[in-house]
Amino acid sequence: MTVKKILSPANEFLKKAAKLKQKKYRDEFGLFVTEGERSCREAAESGFVVDCIVMTERFFESHEGEFAGFNRIVTTNKLFMTLCDTKTPQGVLAVVKVPEERELTGNRYIYCDGIQDPGNAGTMIRSADAFGFSGVIFSAGSVDVFSPKVIRASMGSVFHIELKTLAGAEFLEQAKQGGYFITASALHGKSVDIHNMTVLKKQIFVIGNEGNGVSKEILKQSDEIVHIPMSGAAESLNAGVAASILMFEVSKHE
Amino acid sequence: MTVKKILSPANEFLKKAAKLKQKKYRDEFGLFVTEGERSCREAAESGFVVDCIVMTERFFESHEGEFAGFNRIVTTNKLFMTLCDTKTPQGVLAVVKVPEERELTGNRYIYCDGIQDPGNAGTMIRSADAFGFSGVIFSAGSVDVFSPKVIRASMGSVFHIELKTLAGAEFLEQAKQGGYFITASALHGKSVDIHNMTVLKKQIFVIGNEGNGVSKEILKQSDEIVHIPMSGAAESLNAGVAASILMFEVSKHE
Numbered sequence: 369m370t371v372k373k374i375l376s377p378a379n380e381f382l383k384k385a386a387k388l389k390q391k392k393y394r395d396e397f398g399l400f401v402t403e404g405e406r407s408c409r410e411a412a413e414s415g416f417v418v419d420c421i422v423m424t425e426r427f428f429e430s431h432e433g434e435f436a437g438f439n440r441i442v443t444t445n446k447l448f449m450t451l452c453d454t455k456t457p458q459g460v461l462a463v464v465k466v467p468e469e470r471e472l473t474g475n476r477y478i479y480c481d482g483i484q485d486p487g488n489a490g491t492m493i494r495s496a497d498a499f500g501f502s503g504v505i506f507s508a509g510s511v512d513v514f515s516p517k518v519i520r521a522s523m524g525s526v527f528h529i530e531l532k533t534l535a536g537a538e539f540l541e542q543a544k545q546g547g548y549f550i551t552a553s554a555l556h557g558k559s560v561d562i563h564n565m566t567v568l569k570k571q572i573f574v575i576g577n578e579g580n581g582v583s584k585e586i587l588k589q590s591d592e593i594v595h596i597p598m599s600g601a602a603e604s605l606n607a608g609v610a611a612s613i614l615m616f617e618v619s620k621h622e
Numbered sequence: 623m624t625v626k627k628i629l630s631p632a633n634e635f636l637k638k639a640a641k642l643k644q645k646k647y648r649d650e651f652g653l654f655v656t657e658g659e660r661s662c663r664e665a666a667e668s669g670f671v672v673d674c675i676v677m678t679e680r681f682f683e684s685h686e687g688e689f690a691g692f693n694r695i696v697t698t699n700k701l702f703m704t705l706c707d708t709k710t711p712q713g714v715l716a717v718v719k720v721p722e723e724r725e726l727t728g729n730r731y732i733y734c735d736g737i738q739d740p741g742n743a744g745t746m747i748r749s750a751d752a753f754g755f756s757g758v759i760f761s762a763g764s765v766d767v768f769s770p771k772v773i774r775a776s777m778g779s780v781f782h783i784e785l786k787t788l789a790g791a792e793f794l795e796q797a798k799q800g801g802y803f804i805t806a807s808a809l810h811g812k813s814v815d816i817h818n819m820t821v822l823k824k825q826i827f828v829i830g831n832e833g834n835g836v837s838k839e840i841l842k843q844s845d846e847i848v849h850i851p852m853s854g855a856a857e858s859l860n861a862g863v864a865a866s867i868l869m870f871e872v873s874k875h876e
Contacts, residue, residue: 487741491860500853521860528855563874599754599873601782606745606775609866612859616867619853620817 371428371440377447385422385463386450391512398466400514403454405431407524408462412438414527417465424448427459435460453516466514467531472543474502474530475570476618478611479540481586482509482577489513490521491608492575496529497522499615500622503530505539505572540572540589548572552582552590553614555604559595562614566592567621575611625682625694631701639676639717640704645766652720654768657708659685661778662716666692668781671719678702681713689714707770720768721785726797728756728784729824730872732865733794735840736763736831743767744775745862746829750783751776753869754876757784759793759826794826794843802826806836806844807868809858813849816868820846821875829865 374382387393388401399419402411411418412435420439428442451461478496483489489511496504506513513533519526540550551565552574574590576582587593596605596613628636641647642655653673656665665672666689674693682696705715732750737743743765750758760767767787773780794804805819806828828844830836841847850859850867
């Protein structure tokens with residue numbers, strides 16, 4: 369594998385990589401960026417295709433031979449910063465291929481119905497990974513899973529579990545036909561306390577948008593609606609927290 | 623109560639209010655800002671002292687008589703924006719007095735040992751409110767609880783529960799002497815699965831810093847160390863999620 373030194377701000381590859389902060393270019397190039405040593409290592413060890421590892425001269429010198437199995441690009445700190453979303457980067461990032469969409473092969477999934485906050489999306493991916501879920505599915509109206517903030521909040525877990533994006537209205541219907549039981553999380557006249565919820569082998573748990581909750585259409589499609597019992601004054605929980613508590617509770621049924 | 627129209631960018635009060643985005647000035651003036659209609663109403667109905675409600679001309683005209691029990695300041699959209707931390711504000715915010723520190727009077731608390739992320743801090747306050755906890759205590763090294771992002775992430779819950787800031791090293795020792803059982807959340811050789819944890823009437827649950835976890839000193843002081851069982855590949859959970867799952871589990875012991 370090659371090591372290439374790039375010191376010119378006019379370099380086409382660096383200009384392209386800097387654009388990956390925007391969804392438009394992630395879609396166009398089919399690439400995304402993950403920052404930091406730990407996350408690069410997760411990417412390197414995952415099934416994802418790493419296009420290259422970009423590092424500062426300082427990182428390259430102090431981490432001799434690291435990521436030697438990959439094409440490496442070494443650049444100045446200033447040029448490196450143009451690729452970063454974080455303010456105090458560690459001097460290393462990976463440019464990774466957006467994976468192809470595949471059929472679901474696992475048993476338990478979270479379905480995000482219009483989740484907007486990248487922190488919440490990343491937290492759900494991290495918790496799904498922690499509680500043995502197969503993956504997280506994002507509806508067409510949700511935040512882009514390959515945005516720098518989602519990747520960062522997932523703490524490397526994007527590289528561990530199945531991810532599906534842009535799921536349309538027909539997705540859950542097909543999943544039902546494929547044998548998945550659909551459980552929506554919502555406070556609702558007919559909702560069941562999560563302590564009494566149905567837990568089956570193949571199941572998809574729907575978490576709603578931060579402001580509006582699960583959409584009416586999906587509530588209608590759902591096999592069961594569940595809620596998390598609350599004893600205090602807050603009206604609702606943060607979406608990432610609600611999803612995580614649900615997964616924690618489900619993980620008891622092994 | 624008065625309604626005062628301010629149209630000059632040179633106005634001293636607006637200049638002061640704009641500074642409240644910075645901790646330094648929140649400390650100096652003993653004031654903080656909460657944005658949005660819902661949060662202003664929470665502040666108005668709470669035990670907090672509302673200094674004044676600031677609104678745009680447009681909000682004032684379309685919400686006749688709202689917040690009539692408070693001193694209201696009506697200003698232009700442009701000047702209003704100088705006070706806001708959010709990019710698309712609703713046209714109303716409250717300037718609120720930072721409450722005086724009081725002795726703890728409740729039974730169950732979360733203690734944040736160096737929590738840095740404002741979203742995590744706000745989420746913990748929201749979940750504490752949801753699960754009937756008395757309050758949240760922040761160590762001296764934690765994020766400022768009255769920062770705009772914490773207030774926002776708490777979704778109004780800062781106005782519902784007890785908050786204590788700048789708790790020093792001696793705080794937990796005194797709490798122990800006051801009869802509180804101290805439980806720390808950490809993966810540790812001696813840690814107990816949270817399904818088997820001790821739950822008592824007076825108890826403080828410690829959540830550690832996002833990167834480093836609970837400090838050694840506090841682990842030593844703790845009566846029990848607990849962990850959340852995880853079956854997947856993620857090494858840890860988001861701090862706000864871990865605290866929320868802990869509170870959810872504790873709330874079952876009523």
